[in-house]
Amino acid sequence: MLRDLFFKLNKKANDKKEEPGVSQNSESIITKCPNCKKILYSKELYKRLNVCSNCDHHLMITSTDRMEALLDEGSETPLFEGITSVNPLDFPNYESKLESDKVKTGLNEAVIVSEGLIDGAPVVIAIMDPRFRMGSMGAAVGEKLARAFNHATEKKLPVIVFTASGGARMQEGIISLMQMAKVSVAVERHHNAGLLYIAYMTHPTTGGVSASFASVGDINLAERGALIGFAGRRVIEETIKEKLPDDFQTAEFLLKHGQLDEVVDRRDMRDYLSRILSMHSEVR
Structure with a gap:
C-alpha cells in the first residue's frame, strides 16, 4: 500500500536510533528527511549522496x-x-x-x-x-x-x-x-x-x-x-x-x-x- 512506498525503520532500528538512508540498491521509492520531514525521491537523494535538497541534512x-x-x-x-x-x-x-x-x-x-x-x-x-x-x-x-x-x-x-x-x-x-x-x-x-x-x-x-x-x-x-x-x-x-x-x-x-x-x-x-x-x- 501507500505506506510501503516510504522508507520505514523497523523497531530494532528505531531502538538503535539509526537514521534512514538510501543506498544504490535501495528499493524504496521515496524517503522522508528526518530533519525537515520533506518527502524526497530516493533516486534523486542517492545522486546527491543522501543530502536533503530542502534543508541540507546529511542522511546516513x-x-x-x-x-x-x-x-x-x-x-x-x-x-x-x-x-x-x-x-x-x-x-x-x-x-x-x-x-x-x-x-x-x-x-x-x-x-x-x-x-x-x-x-x-x-x-x-x-x-x-x-x-x-x-x-x-x-x-x-x-x-x-x-x-x-x-x-x-x-x-x-x-x-x-x-x-x-x-x-x-x-x-x-x-x-x-x-x-x-x-x-x-x-x-x-x-x-x-x-x-x-x-x-x-x-x-x-x-x-x-x-x-x-x-x-x-x-x-x-x-x-x-x-x-x-x-x-x-x-x-x-x-x-x-x-x-x-x-x-x-x-x-x-x-x-x-x-x-x-x-x-x-x-x-x-x-x-x-x-x-x-x-x-x-x-x-x-
Whole structure:
C-alpha cells in the first residue's frame, strides 16, 4: 500500500536510533528527511549522496557508496576483506548478531579498507559503517585499521579514515579497548614516516574511537551536523551539574572551539580531499 512506498525503520532500528538512508540498491521509492520531514525521491537523494535538497541534512550513507563516490572509477583495490570478528569472550548471542549484520549490510565488518586514486592521487581509505554493530570497534576493526596504516606506511601513501562509531565493542571487553592503542601506534609510525593522515569524522563518532585515532589526524575534518564526542550529553550534564549548549558535540561546535580544521559538505568531500592530496604531493 501507500505506506510501503516510504522508507520505514523497523523497531530494532528505531531502538538503535539509526537514521534512514538510501543506498544504490535501495528499493524504496521515496524517503522522508528526518530533519525537515520533506518527502524526497530516493533516486534523486542517492545522486546527491543522501543530502536533503530542502534543508541540507546529511542522511546516513553506506561505506560502499561513500567509497564509490570518492575513488576514481576502476581504481579501487579492496584490502583485508577476509578479516572478521570472532567471539573471544564467549559473549551470548554475539555470533548470531554478527551474522545478522553481515546479511543486512553485505559487509564482513564495521570498516572497509581500499587503496585507490582520488583525481589520480594514490591513497588508502578506511570507512567505518554504523550499520554493522553501530560501527563499534572490536579486534577485527582494529586489525583492519592498523593494517591499513602499516600498508600505507610501506607504500608511502596518505591515509584517509572516515569514522562513524558508537565506540568500543562491549562484547569483546578489554580486547576491544586495546584497539585504541593498537591503531594509534600504527598512526604514529605512519606519521613518523612523514606521511599524511586525514581524519574525517562523520555521524556519529563517539566513545573510544573519538578518543583515539579519530582525533589525531594531521588534518581533522568532519561532516556537517555530525555528532562527535566521548561520553553522552546526559552523562556530562549530570557530572558537571550544568546545562550544555544546544549545539554541543556537533561538528560545528567543535570547529568553533578549534578542535576541527573544517566542516565539509558531503557533496564537496571528493573535491576537498583532492585539493589536500594535491597540495601534500607538491609539498613532498
